[in-house]
Amino acid sequence: MLRWKKVYDRATVLDKADRARGRGSVRKAIRGYTTILTHDPADHQVHARVAPLFAKTRRWDDARKSFDAAGEGFLKQGFADKAIAVWTAAAQHFPEDVEYWERIANENLRRGRRADAVNALLQGRSQFRGRRQRATAIMLLRQVLAVEAFHFEGTIDLCSLISKEGPAGKAEAERLLRCLERWVTHRALRRKLRLAQLRLAPSFQRAVAWATAS
Structure with missing residues (x-):
């Protein structure tokens, strides 16, 4: 008995995954996006779509990897604003990961957006209120004063x-x-x-x- 091998078509899989995400079918959307990433692990656009879904399902390591891959991919292609948007989303899910706040600030600074850089650092600082987090808060505030x-x-x-x-x-x-x-x-x-x-x-x-x- 012959078995037909299912042909992979990125556009079709992506469309189904996007539709599932739109309906709130998170796990189905993740399956579709991860299928694409199996064929192309560097697809930063898909990483950007799936990262928040990983976070929603508490797959934290996968979420972080996808946020990082998406941001790096957009930045390499010259889409700095999209990279900043990805890091901003990542910072909402990982507010105590100081690296995301610094990436947002540094990229804004490179683009001459000093006020946005300062705001990102202050937002990051607001996440560190405990006594044990004082050193991190101080570090971020020193970066604020380095800019302004x-x-x-x-x-x-x-x-x-x-x-x-x-x-x-x-x-x-x-x-x-x-x-x-x-x-x-x-x-x-x-x-x-x-x-x-x-x-x-x-x-x-x-x-x-x-x-x-x-």
């Missing part, structure tokens, strides 16, 4: 963290806050700056400076 030296919120946040790192940290925080004084003219921001200085080293003089900040 006198970023107000970034400086205040950094100073609050490094002041907990001993005398050297407190000394650096004092220096950063003094440097910030030259650039802050808005009354509300000056009050916030004076409050940060007061908290760093409480004194009657600083309390008065905070109360009378204008």
Whole structure:
């Protein structure tokens, strides 16, 4: 008895997988996309489609590999915005993976989008609130200041963290806050700056400076 070998057709498999994804049939969509990847493991467009589905089904290692392959593939072909979009999606699923936030920031910086780079780093920093995560938060905030030296919120946040790192940290925080004084003219921001200085080293003089900040 003859058995007909099923002919692989990428377009057909992709269409069925896309339709399954649209209907919410996640596992069926994954089967279709992985069939394509079996034939072409470097298909970054399919990796971009399947990565969020892997994450949805808690296949974390597969999700990470596909996010990475998709981002790298788009970047190699010159589609930086698509690569950034992939890394942004990856960062939502792996918020504590600092590498994704840094990739987003670095690529935006290369494209001259300094504000977007800063925002990505600040978003990443917001994921690291615990005491054991302080070093990572500090690292991201230092990168913020490397892009925008006198970023107000970034400086205040950094100073609050490094002041907990001993005398050297407190000394650096004092220096950063003094440097910030030259650039802050808005009354509300000056009050916030004076409050940060007061908290760093409480004194009657600083309390008065905070109360009378204008």
